[in-house]
Amino acid sequence: VGKPGGIEMPNNLPNIIGCSAAFQDVLRQVNLVAPTDATVLIQGETGTGKEVIAGAIHGLSPRCSSRLVKLNCAAIPSGLLESELFGHERGAFTGALSQRIGRFELADKGTLFLDEIGDIPVELQPKLLRVLQEQEFERVGSNRTVRTNVRIVAATNHNLARMVAAGKFRADLFYRLSIFPISLPSLRDRREDIPLLIRHFMNEYAERMNKRIDTIPQSAMDAMQRYSWPGNIRELQNFIARTVILTSGPALQPPLWELQQVDCKTGSKPTSLQEAQRSHILRTLEETKGRLAPAAKILGVPRTTLYYKARRLGIDLSRSEVAAIA
Ligand SMILES: Nc1ncnc2c1ncn2[C@@H]1O[C@H](COP(=O)(O)OP(=O)(O)OP(=O)(O)O)[C@@H](O)[C@H]1O
Numbered sequence: 001v002g003k004p005g006g007i008e009m010p011n012n013l014p015n016i017i018g019c020s021a022a023f024q025d026v027l028r029q030v031n032l033v034a035p036t037d038a039t040v041l042i043q044g045e046t047g048t049g050k051e052v053i054a055g056a057i058h059g060l061s062p063r064c065s066s067r068l069v070k071l072n073c074a075a076i077p078s079g080l081l082e083s084e085l086f087g088h089e090r091g092a093f094t095g096a097l098s099q100r101i102g103r104f105e106l107a108d109k110g111t112l113f114l115d116e117i118g119d120i121p122v123e124l125q126p127k128l129l130r131v132l133q134e135q136e137f138e139r140v141g142s143n144r145t146v147r148t149n150v151r152i153v154a155a156t157n158h159n160l161a162r163m164v165a166a167g168k169f170r171a172d173l174f175y176r177l178s179i180f181p182i183s184l185p186s187l188r189d190r191r192e193d194i195p196l197l198i199r200h201f202m203n204e205y206a207e208r209m210n211k212r213i214d215t216i217p218q219s220a221m222d223a224m225q226r227y228s229w230p231g232n233i234r235e236l237q238n239f240i241a242r243t244v245i246l247t248s249g250p251a252l253q254p255p256l257w258e259l260q261q262v263d264c265k266t267g268s269k270p271t272s273l274q275e276a277q278r279s280h281i282l283r284t285l286e287e288t289k290g291r292l293a294p295a296a297k298i299l300g301v302p303r304t305t306l307y308y309k310a311r312r313l314g315i316d317l318s319r320s321e322v323a324a325i326a
């Protein structure tokens with residue numbers, strides 16, 4: 001599949017971007033494990049694409065014509081999680097007014113994606129282990145055993161091995177889940193992919209917003225590639241969405257002052273985002289000898305934006321402070 005920028009994507013997943021060796025290795029593992037019924041445990045920082053990879057595993061599996069059912073274990077109050085997973089009979093507990101089918105039954109013949117698996121309460125873990133091993137369970141309030149044919153893909157941004165060591169996650173369940181572990185690299189561990197992703201999201205949002213944007217200034221690209229992206233792909237994606245809104249004309253104008261690029265460049269100790277923005281703006285003003293318009297141009301923001309931003313950060317825009325730091 002040809003990608004913007006003439007880069008050939010050597011994979012069968014056109015919307016999954018990444019040419020770095022680290023990411024290509026992930027895609028290789030996805031292609032190997034997808035056709036099997038093996039349980040997969042996807043680990044990675046927030047925003048690294050765990051849900052996207054889970055979807056790809058289902059989509060490339062023989063189960064793809066059946067359902068991919070998702071459950072975020074952290075989003076359900078722990079008391080309700082058992083019934084959410086296994087279902088319940090009418091009258092099983094106060095408030096159980098009717099019978100309910102759980103996710104394991106809904107996902108029969110398909111895939112069940114258990115997101116934030118690290119948040120599953122310890123007391124529920126043996127029941128999950130049993131269904132993984134025996135493919136059978138009982139609905140809450142029933143002693144009839146239900147058989148199910150489900151492939152499990154689990155994800156977490158916790159370090160499960162560490163949770164096991166701390167007694168917060170059962171070792172037997174951990175080993176059962178991590179039959180095939182996939183670890184997603186953070187974006188800062190595959191910086192080569194940042195330009196690809198930027199172009200991908202830029203094209204996507206420009207088209208959606210009906211704008212023609214086709215160039216990315218090299219200095220902006222450098223700054224974005226240097227930034228550490230703690231929120232990974234999701235943070236980058238949202239940044240580009242905002243950037244496309246802010247851009248007028250054919251060249252992308254990212255609000256670079258939002259990125260702590262000063263810290264990355266100088267290697268100094270990280271400070272707050274506000275502090276980094278403040279010092280970056282001051283440094284830029286220093287370079288333009290305190291003149292606002294050229295500083296705004298360098299920073300890729302409208303003059304008025306820089307003015308209000310600087311004021312909010314407590315930068316005195318009368319000549320004196322700018323002169324004082326020179
Ligand atoms: N390789 C990729 N190529 C293009 N877009 C991606 C890729 N990986 C993730 N994304 C996009 O990044 C965003 C975050 O991905 P996703 O929700 O899968 O991350 P996550 O690891 O599940 O995050 P969280 O830990 O916060 O739940 C989504 O909008 C997704 O479409």
Ligand SMILES: [Mg+2]
Nearest residue numbers: 050051115155
């Ligand atoms: Mg997720």
